[in-house]
Amino acid sequence: MSASDGPRSSLSRSVALVWRTLRSMRTALILLLMLAAASVVGSLIPQIPNSPERVAAYELDHATWGSVFRASGFFDVFGSWWFALITALLFVSLVACLLPRSRALIRAARQRPIQARELDGFPSYVRTRVPAGPATVTAEAAKLLRRKRYRVAVQDDVSVAGEKGSLREIGSLAFHWAFLLLLVAIIIGKGTGYVGHATIVEGETWTDAELNYDGDLRTGRFFRGAFSGTGITLVDYEDAYRDTGIPMDFQSRIRLLNPDGSFAREADVRINHPAVFNGIRIYQYGFGWAAVVRVAEGARVLFDGPVVMGQDPLPDQNPLATPWIGVVKLTSLRPQQAIVLELFPDAEAYFRSLQTGVAQPMTEANAPFMRYQVWEGKLLDASRAGLDTRFMRATTSGLIGQGWSVDVDAGCAISGPGDAVPASLEGISCPDGAAPDALTMSFPALRQYSRLQISHDATVPYVLAAAILIVVGLLPALYVSRRKVWVRARPDDTGSIVDIGGFALQRKDRFDEEFATLVDAVVRASGGTVDRDPQEVGSP
Amino acid sequence: MTTAQWARLSSDAFNAALFGYIAAMIVSFAYLAFRKGWLHTAATAIGIGALVANAISIVARGAAAERTPWGNMYEYSALLTFLMVLGYLWIVEARAKVRTVGGFVYGLAVITMAMAVSFFYVGPTALMPALNSYWRQIHVTSMIVASSLLGVGCLFTVVYLLKLSGERRTASRLQTQAPPPIMGGSIASDPSAPPDFAEGADEPVGASAASRRVGLPSSATLDGLAYRFIRFGFPVWTFGVICGAIWAQQTWGRYWGWDPKETWSFITWVVFAGYLHARATAGWRGTRAAVVALIGFVSLLVTYYAVNLWIAGLHSYAK
Numbered sequence: 001m002s003a004s005d006g007p008r009s010s011l012s013r014s015v016a017l018v019w020r021t022l023r024s025m026r027t028a029l030i031l032l033l034m035l036a037a038a039s040v041v042g043s044l045i046p047q048i049p050n051s052p053e054r055v056a057a058y059e060l061d062h063a064t065w066g067s068v069f070r071a072s073g074f075f076d077v078f079g080s081w082w083f084a085l086i087t088a089l090l091f092v093s094l095v096a097c098l099l100p101r102s103r104a105l106i107r108a109a110r111q112r113p114i115q116a117r118e119l120d121g122f123p124s125y126v127r128t129r130v131p132a133g134p135a136t137v138t139a140e141a142a143k144l145l146r147r148k149r150y151r152v153a154v155q156d157d158v159s160v161a162g163e164k165g166s167l168r169e170i171g172s173l174a175f176h177w178a179f180l181l182l183l184v185a186i187i188i189g190k191g192t193g194y195v196g197h198a199t200i201v202e203g204e205t206w207t208d209a210e211l212n213y214d215g216d217l218r219t220g221r222f223f224r225g226a227f228s229g230t231g232i233t234l235v236d237y238e239d240a241y242r243d244t245g246i247p248m249d250f251q252s253r254i255r256l257l258n259p260d261g262s263f264a265r266e267a268d269v270r271i272n273h274p275a276v277f278n279g280i281r282i283y284q285y286g287f288g289w290a291a292v293v294r295v296a297e298g299a300r301v302l303f304d305g306p307v308v309m310g311q312d313p314l315p316d317q318n319p320l321a322t323p324w325i326g327v328v329k330l331t332s333l334r335p336q337q338a339i340v341l342e343l344f345p346d347a348e349a350y351f352r353s354l355q356t357g358v359a360q361p362m363t364e365a366n367a368p369f370m371r372y373q374v375w376e377g378k379l380l381d382a383s384r385a386g387l388d389t390r391f392m393r394a395t396t397s398g399l400i401g402q403g404w405s406v407d408v409d410a411g412c413a414i415s416g417p418g419d420a421v422p423a424s425l426e427g428i429s430c431p432d433g434a435a436p437d438a439l440t441m442s443f444p445a446l447r448q449y450s451r452l453q454i455s456h457d458a459t460v461p462y463v464l465a466a467a468i469l470i471v472v473g474l475l476p477a478l479y480v481s482r483r484k485v486w487v488r489a490r491p492d493d494t495g496s497i498v499d500i501g502g503f504a505l506q507r508k509d510r511f512d513e514e515f516a517t518l519v520d521a522v523v524r525a526s527g528g529t530v531d532r533d534p535q536e537v538g539s540p
Numbered sequence: 541m542t543t544a545q546w547a548r549l550s551s552d553a554f555n556a557a558l559f560g561y562i563a564a565m566i567v568s569f570a571y572l573a574f575r576k577g578w579l580h581t582a583a584t585a586i587g588i589g590a591l592v593a594n595a596i597s598i599v600a601r602g603a604a605a606e607r608t609p610w611g612n613m614y615e616y617s618a619l620l621t622f623l624m625v626l627g628y629l630w631i632v633e634a635r636a637k638v639r640t641v642g643g644f645v646y647g648l649a650v651i652t653m654a655m656a657v658s659f660f661y662v663g664p665t666a667l668m669p670a671l672n673s674y675w676r677q678i679h680v681t682s683m684i685v686a687s688s689l690l691g692v693g694c695l696f697t698v699v700y701l702l703k704l705s706g707e708r709r710t711a712s713r714l715q716t717q718a719p720p721p722i723m724g725g726s727i728a729s730d731p732s733a734p735p736d737f738a739e740g741a742d743e744p745v746g747a748s749a750a751s752r753r754v755g756l757p758s759s760a761t762l763d764g765l766a767y768r769f770i771r772f773g774f775p776v777w778t779f780g781v782i783c784g785a786i787w788a789q790q791t792w793g794r795y796w797g798w799d800p801k802e803t804w805s806f807i808t809w810v811v812f813a814g815y816l817h818a819r820a821t822a823g824w825r826g827t828r829a830a831v832v833a834l835i836g837f838v839s840l841l842v843t844y845y846a847v848n849l850w851i852a853g854l855h856s857y858a859k
């Protein structure tokens with residue numbers, strides 16, 4: 001762009017030059033192509049917001065390129081300064097382009113169509129003789145044009161000017177302004193919004209506050225920490241599967257609480273059916289099992305509550321057929337201990353898998369049981385979900401079914417195993433009950449948890465409105481054609497000589513037909529007969 | 541009929557359509573070369589037959605899977621070829637009376653179908669719940685309609701560039717004072733409808749009669765056809781992207797996330813917006829605008845194929 005090397009002598013002249021350059025269609029075109037090119041880079045190179053692990057892997061494999069890409073923002077194209085620069089230039093260019101166009105449109109809307117003096121120079125032109133006088137001819141022509149929804153101006157009963165198709169420019173301007181609005185709304189919405197995930201066990205309540213999010217919480221650049229404070233109680237989670245194991249539906253029944261804790265209403269959150277409340281949108285995102293576990297040392301209760309369990313399936317494993325894993329960390333014991341739980345929600349399906357060798361999905365709770373493994377040593381990560389076993393050693397392990405209680409140190413069951421337990425789990429009862437100060441664990445219930453995605457984006461309605469306006473404006477901008485027609489009549493001994501001229505800026509083929517029928521209609525309305533010599537229709 | 545029978549019918553009809561398009565392509569090119577009327581009649585008849593087979597394949601697939609038959613790349617491709625050929629037969633042959641470019645369109649249909657069977661075949665299966673949305677239906681349908689329109693438009697751009705270079709060569713060889721009758725892409729003769737749109741107008745006229753590519757319509761006609769298709773496809777694409785965003789908002793809680801499929805549909809949109817601008821920009825009309833359209837074509841192909849085949853993304857449903 002030559003804008004920057006404009007004459008230095010006068011600042012205002014350079015500003016004018018820059019402004020003119022930005023206004024030109026060519027600049028807009030080049031900026032559009034640059035925007036496209038930048039997006040190509042963003043789709044070919046892994047991006048930090050979408051796949052940080054792939055970025056890290058790339059940097060390990062290609063140290064030099066990795067550092068070049070990082071320094072130049074190629075790993076976050078859509079957040080980079082140069083992407084913002086292109087967008088900003090496009091912005092300015094759009095505004096520079098739209099302001100004068102809008103002003104011109106408003107001016108044109110106020111003006112009446114302008115009369116033309118020489119009609120024979122227009123692409124479509126006819127001269128003909130009719131019996132009626134000039135005043136009748138112009139009146140009839142004006143009527144005809146109005147009926148065809150032209151804007152019409154009549155002057156001195158001898159000339160008529162008509163124009164049609166300003167909707168094209170209106171549509172085009174609406175489209176371009178809407179695009180601008182769209183960009184602004186997106187930037188404000190994403191900039192002041194946040195997205196994160198909440199894990200809620202059935203029966204529990206979660207509050208929208210920074211510390212309660214699990215995993216990565218993404219906040220916009222201009223977000224100032226105003227989380228909504230909304231409370232969400234998970235009443236019930238349900239899912240449904242086809243026989244083939246393909247999921248059909250996931251649904252969370254929730255109670256929504258106002259920030260002051262009072263009950264607001266109930267809602268069902270399903271895939272594709274989010275709940276909207278108090279400025280946040282709540283989506284069904286994931287689910288899992290939470291074993292309710294009670295761990296005690298003698299009479300002292302060390303842990304009592306649901307353990308949120310996750311999965312770690314291998315890529316080729318069916319996640320529904322793999323066990324769920326959770327950890328209970330007992331920080332108050334010396335040495336510290338952790339119990340790793342491996343849950344099989346459906347014992348029957350599990351044993352069928354063992355028998356048939358084909359992994360069976362465990363989608364429902366059916367005599368659930370867990371394997372447990374006790375670790376002893378130093379807990380490095382007491383507050384996190386996983387377990388770092390670098391300073392720990394494995395001690396006892398065993399099995400626990402729902403409704404049982406076990407002696408964790410001895411690895412045997414104190415009570416429970418019996419009727420509901422599959423045969424292969426038997427024979428592990430403690431021979432003589434629990435020791436008085438033994439570490440015991442019971443597994444009274446299995447619940448489900450739901451992972452909900454919580455997002456706040458205040459401008460979604462504006463983005464939608466702008467998007468609709470884009471489509472609505474685009475149609476006339478592409479399909480309406482602008483046409484102008486003039487009719488002039490002057491007296492002749494037998495009637496009038498009529499000149500009709502006009503042109504279309506777009507879709508000229510259609511206009512030729514329209515013009516011909518218009519001429520016929522004017523001639524007929526002025527008492528003439530239609531037998532035009534084709535030569536007369538000038539179309540150079 | 542049982543599910544298996546429907547599935548069988550669908551793939552038989554798919555193959556019939558593929559071979560039909562191949563035959564129609566060969567016969568169309570033969571017509572372009574030898575200009576015998578019966579060849580054109582035969583090409584159209586075969587083309588319509590293959591189109592019917594294509595439609596049967598789509599309907600049977602829907603019956604086999606018990607849902608609308610556009611749930612994965614294989615199914616998109618079948619619908620895409622159907623729409624491309626339908627659009628061609630209707631808009632180009634029946635309305636614009638241009639008959640010599642059929643071979644290119646059938647060729648595009650053949651490539652699309654061949655890609656579908658070799659890379660994307662999957663049996664008729666049910667969909668994940670995330671895909672089970674009303675907006676998804678509208679989104680996918682409009683994206684396929686738009687792809688077919690833009691694809692055919694770009695195809696005409698390619699033919700236009702071929703023809704234009706032929707016309708230029710002829711013009712310089714004949715050393716004529718006057719330029720060829722219609723310089724391609726000039727806005728002066730509105731490209732959306734050059735005067736030679738009437739029946740038989742794709743016959744060679746004037747200086748270009750001596751051109752070796754005698755059979756093709758004039759470059760202005762081709763440019764006009766390309767513009768017609770792209771102008772039609774662009775708002776549909778715009779609408780489709782917006783519906784996709786609404787669906788994404790509903791399903792993933794964000795209307796836009798720059799995942800590769802989204803990014804490429806944006807790129808394609810921007811490039812075709814560039815094409816529309818280029819046609820209105822002095823100095824860009826004609827060849828340069830055509831080049832922008834070709835970039836758009838490449839981008840369309842990447843959006844449609846490469847993203848699914850090579851670039852990982854959230855839109856894994858398209859596997």
Ligand code: HEM
Pocket residue numbers: 022023024025026027028032090093094095097098172176179477478810813816817820
């Ligand atoms: C920011 C991205 C932009 C997009 C996506 C865009 C898109 C479009 C589209 C699709 C059209 C076609 C309508 C038609 O053919 O009538 C169009 C027309 C037009 N655009 Fe843009 N535009 C953008 C920016 C700009 C800018 C910055 C300018 C000013 C320099 C501009 C000036 C125009 C003009 C004057 C037309 C009318 C062309 C005509 O019909 O003669 N556009 N734009």
